[in-house]
Amino acid sequence: MITRSLTHSRSNSMAAFGTQFTAKMVTSRFRDGQWSDLEVVPVEPFSMHPATHVLHYASECFEGLKAYRTESGDIHLFRPDRHVERMLNSASQLLLPVPDRAALTRALHMAVAAVAEEIPAYPGALYLRPTLLGTEEDIGAAARPTQKALFYVLTSPVGDYFSGGLQPLRVKVDDKAQRCTPSFGAVKTGGNYAAAMRQIVQAKQELGTDQVLFAPGGVIQETGAANFILIDDKELLTKPLDGSILPGVTRDSILALAADAGLTVRETDFTVAELLQRAPGAEAALTGTAAVLTPVGELVYEGETIRVGDGQMGPWSAQLREQLCAIQSGASEDPHGWRVTLES
Incomplete structure (x- = not known):
């Protein structure tokens, strides 16, 4: 088990989320039908040929998860197995070569261990961004998968996402625009975020909204970057996982805690x-x-x-958020076995 002195932890007063990085990352390359060994290397720019597959045909997917440091100094990942599973699915849908489940899991542990001293105390965390890119140099490969790939895990120490205080969001409901291709919503790929960006920026400029809740055909889906839940009269409603939305790990965790708390969870249109x-x-x-x-x-x-309710965070939302944060931070029991302790 890896334990580090809290005196090495960074302050929770940090740069904007996702803009500060550690000095090390984990990489592996795919060529000639096989993956190279995972390596811990310095974080530095990649050199890519102008014909690289990902630059022309968007052959890429990624994940986002966190590692936390407990008050005792222990370090754990939160539900890495679900993120590995989702990356395998994304890669399969994109026809990308991908390291196997064991290698992906090992890469996450290597990435955290390599920068353990840089993980801030809670509510800070280490954000991990495993990424997979198609790297074949061939602009004629529009109709076939890349034969070369790069996998890497970038890590970023992050502070409290809501350092200025948690504020309720203002959200536009759009029943005309599509967030992404209908059957491709379960894939965590940059193209899906790019497809939603114009609607989100336009709504912010015109309506002062923070996000857009996509509801093509009048059926609620999700926002451009998060799943959506509605809680009413001890019932939690959310879109089912039919391929049109991302199977969020936080979503799944909240649904489990809601059921534990006595809410009726309905995954339904x-x-x-x-x-x-x-x-x-x-x-x-x-x-x-x-x-x-x-x-x-x-x-x-x-x-x-x-207005939703009284316009503030409701009691069920507050309870579920508090319970999940307590599990993630190590402050409470972990009845579902979601924390995976980093071993030395």
């Missing part, structure tokens, strides 16, 4: 009309790795603003 009808007496929230669970205070639909 529900409409914009139902959301707007329930919103004044309900709670709504976004779930994701970076922000855990963030309340939605206002919905904007066709120019009209609808």
